[in-house]
Amino acid sequence: MAANAHRTLHAAGVYRRSIGAYLRSIAEYPADFWVMALSGTFWQIMLFAFLSILFDNVKAIAGWDYHQMLLLAGFLAVSWGSTALFWDGIWDTGKLIIEGDMDYRITRPAPVLIQVASKHVGMQVFGEVTLGLVMMAVGWIGAGISAAAIPLALFLLVCAAVIQASLLTIANAANFWMKGRTPIIAFMLAELQNEAMRFPLTIFPAAVRIVFTFGLPLAFASFIPVQILTGKLDPWWLAAPPAAAAATALLAVLAYRAGLRAYDSAGH
Template identity: 25%
Template sequence: MNTTQKKRDLKFYMSIYKKILIQDLKSKMSYRADFIISTFGMVLTNVVGFVSFYILFQNFPSINGWSYYEMLFLYGFSLVALTPVQCLFDNNWNLRFQVLSGDFIKYCFRPINIFFYFMSEIFDIKGLGQLAFGIGTIVFAWMHLDIPVTPVVLIKLAIYLFAASLFMIAIMNASAATCFYTLGSGYVMVIMFRFKDFAKYPANIFNAFFRFFFTFIIPIAFVAYYPSLVILRPDSIPLLSWLSPLIGLFFFYLSYKFWIHGAKKYNGTGS
């Protein structure tokens, strides 16, 4: 496939996504009270996390060398990194129901990428409240840390936030796709999603077993800790931090292929 064809395909998919997104947002706006309440609930949940750090650091000046504002930066970083999986890939939570009911078969007969088609149907707009709170937390922490504000640093921040988001997307893609292979996929998704709560903590506060587990088994440490070190600790950046964009792309690709492989094996029999 030549470059022109690739550009045409990208333009085609962006056009399709725009139309689907507009329709989805229109349907959500017809239930404004639900949107307002759910968004408020999400923001309130994140405020509780913010306050918990404040209470914790009233008793401890630092945790294994991490100051209050560094922990806040890590917390905000994790919130922003988790936003794409919530806004753009939230339909993963519906996958197992579609597979069990047999309704997933409708996605198999359209002349577009099945993964794109399925994910594009849902945009969780309330995740934007989490994004705003996460950005605000990063800015607040940044103002109290000795981090320069330069174009290079901001570009690094954007790149490593993108890299961090790929890991949680990959984790949820892979866990959702287990529904093509086993009936107990719901438990897998819930367990994997709950691991995100560990993303807001630095991996070096855990013992050796959990550091290894959160780095090489379930890579939650890459959702915030390793990528954020490029900004927070520029004088002592580990190799895993520098490599996180490449590792993130690799994990996302593996999760995508696992998802597609399961979708191709689906025969539409439902439960």
């Protein structure tokens, strides 16, 4: 028990120092920071405008009104954006494998997954998350959700962020076998989020809904949490997001460990 606690604290310390060092480096180049942050803001403004124009012409999409759709889009922006803030380095897995830098990570006395994931922060996330929170706030107020539900929303956001980071880790771990610099599977996952998960899952056929709920559990990172907040689901569904988060996190750790075991050193 004590040994496990020590390893956990050590991993947390490695993560904190690595992220802290990168944030300090960002402060040295403020122009780069603002360019990236504004680029993230731009895409969320476009989505905000798209939804506003869309709902000028329709009253609802599959039973979801304008404010509920804003809440869904904002929730997804914050949960997905959190991976760029806390776990963005995982995108470099393929690059580290091809260039041989993974050898250095393996020889260091710290969890490899933590070292890789905390390599850097996606600066565009500051704009994305800010506008995502704005959309959530507007949607929240418009949907008439009580302020008493804010702690529940925060809990669901944490679960969603863990699911997003875990799925992203699994997708990038595929590069241990694909032997490519570009994280193709991870890009496909990101594209799937952008194209499909910003809309109610109920607009898709039953087979697609089943896949996104129980196969690739993206529904637990946006659609289901927002349904819980808006009262569209029974209270017992509240147990589903943390269960999905725990399951995907375990799978992510196992997938990355399997990848490390399959890894061939650049020196071989």
